[in-house]
Amino acid sequence: MKKSVFFGALAGAALAGGVASAATLDDVKARGKLNCGVTTGLVGFAAPDANGNWEGFDVSVCRAVAAAVLGDPSAVEFVPTTGKTRFTALASGEIDMLARNTTWTFSRDVDLKFEFVGVNYYDGQGFMVPKELGVTSAKDLDGATVCIQTGTTTELNLADFFRSNNISYEPVPIETNAEAQQQYLAGACDVYTTDASGLAATRATFEAPGDHVVLPEIVSKEPLGPLVRHGDNEWGDIVRWTLNALITAEELGVTSANVADMGAAAGNNPEVNRLLGTEGSLGEMLGLDADWAKKAIMAVGNYGEIFETNIGENTPIGLARGLNASYRDGGLIYSPPFR
């Protein structure tokens, strides 16, 4: 018994070789790869394409961090996680950060000891129903059968919503998005509920998206954002400010197209200069190169670009910016200043 386990451990040391010490940044640099937890597949947010390359909104955040820290947006190991495994994977050090449309809640932050570094998507739980049912409001759903994807805050919001409106429903919990879709399309449930963004992504893959409507009610606040472990503040800062850099870049008009020019030499706008490292020593304070933000923006574009390429109105997902517009356009996306 000893032997085989030891051989396993030996192989394991070779396979994983991962040594997660207190300083995540050092580990990532030593490893030369960022281990980033993502969902097992939600089109637009994180899903492998036909060639096995991960792409999506959350994936871009991982790539930006990898570009900032390691200078290489492809130096990311994507670890698919389920609702069940994601927190253990993060807590045990298997992944360095989790970018898996995870809702920032009190208990996850405080009780489970994670640090949410910001919000990259303001979402809310919505309902999708077939048009032929003629339902116009979620309050008409009394007695309906509702498909839920398990492992999220969705079940709780749903229970709260129906309870507070004093109407009944029948939940059908489903493990994966694909199976929930199948159930919904076959009519085994009347309603499919998940985050509104997820509904849009799911609806986009339908044969006839027009036959299904997303109801106007948004029953919950779902601020989705990347998170890291409690206790490693340096690493938390890096992820937080990489995300903020992407947001600030949009505010300042820095895009993947012009970032090379703007970052080549100090320009007129001091904030752009500080962001791109041509002035000040923000990168050094983080323990990174001076042009860390430039590399991140060059790799994936600014927040607006990431949004448009992955889930924006010109993609099959077709999400409007809405709450996720920059604060200047009346949205909630806002970054503290780079100073």
Place this chain on the structure above:
Amino acid sequence: MSTASDPEQAGFRLSMLFNDTRYRSLTFQAIAAILLALSIWYLGNNLIQNLREAGLNISFGFFGEPAGYDINQRLIEYDSQSSHGRAAVVGILNTLLVAFLACVTATVFGVIAGVLRLSNNWLVSKLMAFYVEIFRNIPVLIWIIIIFTIMTAVLPSPRAFRGDDPASSMFLDAVAFTNRGVYIPGPSFNAPLFEAAAMNWLLVLAVLVASFFGSKAIGSWASRVQEETGDRPKTLLMTLGVWIVPVAILLFIMGLTWNFPELKGFNFSGGIKIGGPLIALWFALSIYTGAFIAENVRAGIQAISKGQTEAAGALGLRPGRIMNLVILPQALRVIIPPLISQYLNITKNSSLAIAVGYADITATLGGITLNQTGRAIECVLLLMLFYLTISLLISAFMNVYNNSIKLKER
């Protein structure tokens, strides 16, 4: 080297710890104990350190907190304000329910297929062999998914029952097969004797149990008469009466009526709903395990040598009695132990309910509760404890049974 003939040695040498049979087993056990203690200490230490680093602790306090989620399939009262502990109990009952149902139907499938496989009808025996092979050699998870998919894709949704000229209609106007489940008429009482519905059913059950003992008494009376006079009195009518009359009277007093399911709003309401996930899981487990049981049954019947049948025939027994008195008692001795371990397998495989959204213990305690509270260690430990208890109970029962039927040889 035989140690028995070794002369007694006065001194004690260290090598005797390894070479002397008197001490060797102690040495080995001591080594094992040290290794065990070391590994427990090592794992425990790692656990404590990891938890401390992550700032977590082990606590079961979340059990009393409101679960916050709803469960569609429940045998006891439960709503989203009930505690996580109650959600776990709902899950346990659901596990036991599906395991019990699947055990019964798997036995039926298995016995039929096992007997038919030995049939002298070539086509039927080949067909049964095909059934056994195809189900034994494909993972049960795939079967569960396939059957669940068949259910949702082939059966109509309640929407198809709507309108003046619906695409589907109810079977005999009483049973609706939909892809959300099967709706059957459910009994209810107009003049119940107790407030709680469960108590009324317990009363019915009690009457049935009494009838059971009554019919037993009639049977033994008939045997006594037969011993004394040689004629067995006809007891069929009496037995039927004992079974039917008391229950019928009770049900009449309580005013039994049937609620028929009817389409209201989004779903059928009224009657009893047997949920789609339950049916899919139940059917998949039964038909999968049925294939294994069929093999056990076949092996059990074939294990009885032909001489037994011939000897019984020579004694003048009729074929039916040969089966009942000679073959089956012996075959059951071979069949029942593997049958019980198949029941154990069903109970364990029912944890795959997670693939079809059936709210068993793995889906409530090991699924949603775990996700919501993030208490992975506590939830998984309790989950394992539950299954362990069930299987130890079943094994204990099996051991008792095995001892009672053991052939007393030599």
Place this chain on the structure above:
Amino acid sequence: MPTDTSVAFVRTAEIPPSPPPPSETGLVKWIRENLFSSWGNSILTLVSLYAIYVILSATVPWIVNGIWTTSSLAECREILQGQVGACFSVLTERWNQLLYGFKYPVEEYWRPNLAFLLLFVAAAPVLFFDLPRKLLAFTALYPFIAYWLIWGGSIMIPIVALLGFVAGYFVFDRFGKQSFATGFFGAIVAAFVVWWIGGFIIPETEDTFLPAVPSRDLGGFMLNMMLGVTCVSLSLPLGIVLALGRQSKMPLIKGICVIFIEFIRGVPLITLLFVASVMLSYFFPPESTVDLFLRVVIMITMFSAAYIAEVIRGGLAALPKGQYEAADSLGLDYPQAMRLIILPQALKISIPGIVNVAVGLFKDTTLVSVISMFDLVGMIRGPILASTEWNGVYWELLGFAAFLFFIVCYGISQYSQWLERRLATDHR
């Protein structure tokens, strides 16, 4: 020709034997005897025929009309124009993903393929006793070759691992003759020493000959095969040890083995996989992480070892007591008796049982899809069905998965039956 008007008739020639009535020959007779021998049988036959008709009429047109060359389900539907037909194009388009997962580098596919072929060579001498025993040497080498082929990286890792076993073997060979215990523990120590020293010579740099593939990138049917083969072969020695431990007269060792076996057999595999995915990482040293594949291998190995131990215990119990007594009377000590007399016989009777456990285990490897590993079922339920092109292709994919598992498991169980006949030594 004069006609004989006499009534008297004497046959002079023998009548040739007339053929049996048509109902008693050939096909008709066979059908009568096997299909319509009685009323009940006739009904059964008709019911069966109807069942076969229903199944075939549903599946045959579906398969025959199958489309193999489109690139999405929508195109299939367009071509079929509402006719019944399968869309097998998902299999051709996603063939590699189904077999290897979506991350294994395409240009390296030859490596698992080669490892798969070599598996047959390595397994052959174990499965068929008639082959020359020398081939077993390759079987012993195979784990290291396969590890290197599939994971790549530095060749030193498998070599060091192999050297550890070789060193252990030599030490055992040297000391095991005097005292089994000395040899056994010495061998373990020697192997550990070699591995410890080897740890220093394994180069950190990437070997470019076979680029390293992280185990997270394994997937598809390959993952099922690897989990099945690895776990069964690792659990065999463990199972033997557990079975012997359970038979042991030392109460502590017996107790440990009984608790281990009963605990593992008492819980479903899926809870053990939960342990691997959400709990086990808390039990490893805080500064290290062990990747999911290895954690899963550990748990599945423990799972199958407990079942194999029970099978072998059955084999041990089935041996007549005389065998144990004969070994004692020859003056053999415990290890010798086990190695030379008891185990060879006990293992031989347990082989069919072990094969059954192996088949069951191989089927159970599909459960890893529940803990977000992309094995064959995981690939189907996850990336493929979730993709825009193939959203809704259930039957083809599930049917394919069922087909692959059927082929492998049926093959193994046929082998097991052959072996059972082969090993039958009783003369009934």
